[in-house]
Each structure stands twice: as structure tokens, then as C-alpha cells.
Amino acid sequence: MPNxxxxxxxxxxxxxxxxxxxxxxxxxxxxxxxHNIVVRGSRELDLxxxxxxxxxxxxxxxxxxxxxxxxxxxxxxxxxxxADFIYDNLxxxxxxxxxxxxxxxxxxxxxxxxxxxxxxxPQPLKEEYLLTGPLETTNEWYAVAKIAGIKLCQAYRxxxxxxxxxxMPTNLYGPGDNYDLESxxxxxxxxxxxxxxxxxxxxxxxxxxxxxxxxxxxxVDDLADALMFLMKHYSDFSHVNVGVGSDLTxxxxxxxxRGVVGFDGxxxxxxxxxxxxxxxxxxxxxxxxxxxxxxxPLRVGLESAYQWxxxxxxxxxxx
Numbered sequence: 001m002p003n004x005x006x007x008x009x010x011x012x013x014x015x016x017x018x019x020x021x022x023x024x025x026x027x028x029x030x031x032x033x034x035h036n037i038v039v040r041g042s043r044e045l046d047l048x049x050x051x052x053x054x055x056x057x058x059x060x061x062x063x064x065x066x067x068x069x070x071x072x073x074x075x076x077x078x079x080x081x082x083a084d085f086i087y088d089n090l091x092x093x094x095x096x097x098x099x100x101x102x103x104x105x106x107x108x109x110x111x112x113x114x115x116x117x118x119x120x121x122p123q124p125l126k127e128e129y130l131l132t133g134p135l136e137t138t139n140e141w142y143a144v145a146k147i148a149g150i151k152l153c154q155a156y157r158x159x160x161x162x163x164x165x166x167x168m169p170t171n172l173y174g175p176g177d178n179y180d181l182e183s184x185x186x187x188x189x190x191x192x193x194x195x196x197x198x199x200x201x202x203x204x205x206x207x208x209x210x211x212x213x214x215x216x217x218x219x220v221d222d223l224a225d226a227l228m229f230l231m232k233h234y235s236d237f238s239h240v241n242v243g244v245g246s247d248l249t250x251x252x253x254x255x256x257x258r259g260v261v262g263f264d265g266x267x268x269x270x271x272x273x274x275x276x277x278x279x280x281x282x283x284x285x286x287x288x289x290x291x292x293x294x295x296x297p298l299r300v301g302l303e304s305a306y307q308w309x310x311x312x313x314x315x316x317x318x319x
Contacts, residue, residue, distance in 0.1 A: 004064060004107060004231040008033040013062035015047060015096055016069030020176040021111060021169075024224035025066050032228060038062055048091040057099040065100050065108040066227065067093070067149075073183035075138050075208070075274055082141040089145030097152045101162050109231055110153050110166045112146040112239065114282050115139045124245070124283040127168075127238050136277045150239050163235050167227060170243035170282050174220035174301065175308040179316040187217060190254055191306050192316075194263040203265040208273035211251030216243050216281050219296040219304075229292045243282040244294040250275075260302045 004010075012029055016022035017039035029037055038060050046052050047069050071088040078085055093110070100108045117125045118133030130150070135143045153164035173187040181189055190207065197205045226242045234240060248256075254267050284293070309316050 005032060005228070009036055010034070010063045011036045011038055011060065012064045012066070013038045013060065014066045014068065015092075016067075018042075019068060019070075019072070020172065020174060020178070020220050021223065022066070022068040023176045024174065024220040025068060025227060027221070028224035028228050047095055048088060050091075050095050053095040053099050054102070057103040057105075061103055063106045064231065065096070065105050066231075067096050067108060067110045069096070070111070070146075072142070072178075074185045074189070075276055077183040078139040078142055079274075085139075086141040086145050089142060090148055093145065093149040093152055097149070097156060097164065100164070101156050101160055106163065107231060107235075108153070108162070108164045109227055110149050110164065111227075112150055112166055112168045113142070114168050114170050114241070114243070114280055115143045115277075116147050116150070116168060117280070119277050123279050124281040125241065126283045127241060127286060130239070138274055138276055153239075154237055157237060165230060165234055165236070166239035167230055168239050168241050168282070169223050169226075170216045170218050170241070170280070172218055172220050172223060173305050175305065176220070177305065177309075177316075179309060186215065186250065186253070187257070187302070187305065188309070190257040191261060191302075191309055194258055194261040195306070195309065195313075197265060198261060198263045204268055205263065205265060206268045206270055207250070207254055208270055209250060209275040210271045211249060211254065211269045213250050213275045213277065214247045214279040214281065215250060215253065216245075216247040217253070217298055217301070218242065218244055218294060219301040222294045222296050225295070226287065226292050229290070230287070233290055233292075238286070240287050241282040241284055242287060243284050244298075245281075245284045245288075247279070247281045248298075256299060257302060257306075260299070260306050 119136040121129045150166045156162040177188040179188045
């Protein structure tokens with residue numbers, strides 16, 4: 001059977017196509033010439049419903065699947081809605097992965113997150129560190145669900161010979177990001193806060209935490225490029241880290257964002273708010289050795305993300 005990219009007429013299902021990651025995957029597929037891309041919004045197809053997912057796969061019979069659909073959010077959302085995060089993500093994963101097996105999908109790629117790793121795991125995070133220690137408590141519900149997704153792919157590969165693989169991207173940003181301050185991640189939150197402070201002429205922006213945690217950031221279009229690469233070149237048991245291989249402190253990130261936005265005021269840090277994991281840098285040796293590496297410098301990526309936010313301000317801030 002032909003491998004991925006050898007037949008651009010193959011039917012490809014992108015679950016979660018309206019999200020930042022899913023929309024980037026659709027852009028990458030279209031750029032590669034794929035013209036039989038299947039998508040469904042959550043109102044058309046509730047991936048938490050086993051019957052609905054089963055009916056969809058029975059009707060569409062996709063050859064390839066990118067499973068990017070998930071309930072996602074930052075520290076605040078994970079803390080406030082733990083049941084939603086674990087239930088919704090477990091339901092989505094089990095329904096889609098089982099249906100992919102049942103209806104003969106040739107290859108499936110499951111998207112996780114580097115929050116799967118133990119809070120105090122050695123740095124950089126190697127794939128084999130999974131399940132070697134306690135998780136970060138502020139997002140353990142989401143992390144447990146994502147670990148289950150990895151294990152589902154491994155279990156179906158082991159028992160049924162399914163070519164199901166998993167990729168674990170580091171912190172992402174880019175066009176289509178979520179700018180709702182109640183559920184956004186750090187880069188969109190900073191961009192929005194500093195933009196609105198600049199427009200309002202405010203002299204200070206307050207940010208969560210101490211500013212000392214170290215984080216790595218990958219542009220979402222680089223991720224989509226990596227996923228296309230893995231679908232063609234990788235077929236094995238282990239999940240694969242996707243990152244840039246370098247990090248910076250949240251305070252350094254804030255200064256970089258301030259420069260991109262053009263905010264002239266002061267930055268303050270509220271140390272009473274949680275920092276999350278002290279450091280989360282992924283080891284990218286596996287994917288680098290396969291022949292892939294990230295291409296977008298952080299400053300360049302932040303400039304494009306900020307421009308997207310400004311261009312889509314009315315809709316982006318209401319997400």
C-alpha cells in the first residue's frame with residue numbers, strides 16, 4: 001500500500017481542524033497537494049459520542065487520520081475544569097482510535113503534549129521518561145488523558161498491528177491561537193495583555209508567576225511540517241517529541257513579547273499565582289536523527305503571531 005505523500009488523492013481526516021494545530025495541518029496538507037481532506041466541526045460531529053464517530057468512519061473511510069482534536073487550555077482552565085479535561089479527552093481518543101482500527105485506517109497520528117512528562121523529570125525530556133514520576137498537579141487531568149492516548153496507539157499497534165503513532169509537541173503558538181485570558185496559554189495571553197495595555201496607554205502589565213520557569217516554544221506551522229514528515233518517515237512504538245531544542249525564561253519571553261508588541265510600560269509578576277513545571281525542554285534527538293528540525297526563529301514567529309492577532313482582534317479575543 002502506498003505510503004503517506006505518495007498519493008495526494010488519498011482521503012485524510014483531520015480531527016480538530018478549527019483549532020490552531022488542526023488548521024495548521026490542513027494548510028500543510030493543502031500545500032502538499034492533498035485535495036480529499038475530510039473535516040467536521042464539533043456541531044456536526046461530537047467526537048465524544050461513540051456512535052457518532054462510528055457512523056462517521058463507516059461513511060467516510062479515511063485512509064489517514066490526524067487526531068488533533070482535544071479540550072485544551074492553560075493553568076487556570078486545567079485547575080478549574082478537571083473533570084471536563086479528563087473526560088472529554090479520553091472520550092475523543094478512545095472513540096477515534098478504535099474507529100480508525102475498526103474501519104481500516106492505514107495510518108493515524110495522535111497529538112499529545114509534553115505535559116505528559118513527570119514534573120521533576122531530568123532535562124531535556126527524553127521519550128523514555130514517560131511514567132517515571134509524579135505529574136504537575138495543575139494539569140494532571142489533561143496529562144493522564146494524553147498518556148492514555150499514547151498507550152492506546154501502542155496497544156493497537158501491539159495487538160492489531162495498526163500503524164498508529166504519537167507525537168508530543170512542546171508549547172505551541174501561531175495563527176489561530178486562543179486569546180481568551182481564562183483559557184489561553186502563555187504567549188497569546190502575553191500578546192493580548194500587552195497589546196491592550198499599549199492601546200489603553202497603561203503603564204504596567206501584571207503577569208502570572210515569578211517569571212523564572214523555563215519554556216520552549218514551537219511555531220504551529222513548524223509542528224505541522226513535522227507531523228507531515230512523521231506520517232511519511234516514522235512507524236514505531238515510541239511517541240516522538242517535537243520541539244526546537246532550546247528554551248528561555250518566562251521573564252525573557254515577556255521582554256521579547258514586549259518588544260514585538262511595542263509596549264513601553266513596566267512588567268510585573270504576581271508570585272502568588274502558580275508557575276507550573278519549573279522547566280519543560282524536550283529532547284528532540286529522535287526526530288532530528290530522522291531528518292527533521294524546526295525552522296522558525298522565536299522572534300520571527302512572535303511577530304507573525306502578533307500580526308495575526310491584530311488582524312483578527314475582534315474574533316480572537318472572543319474565543
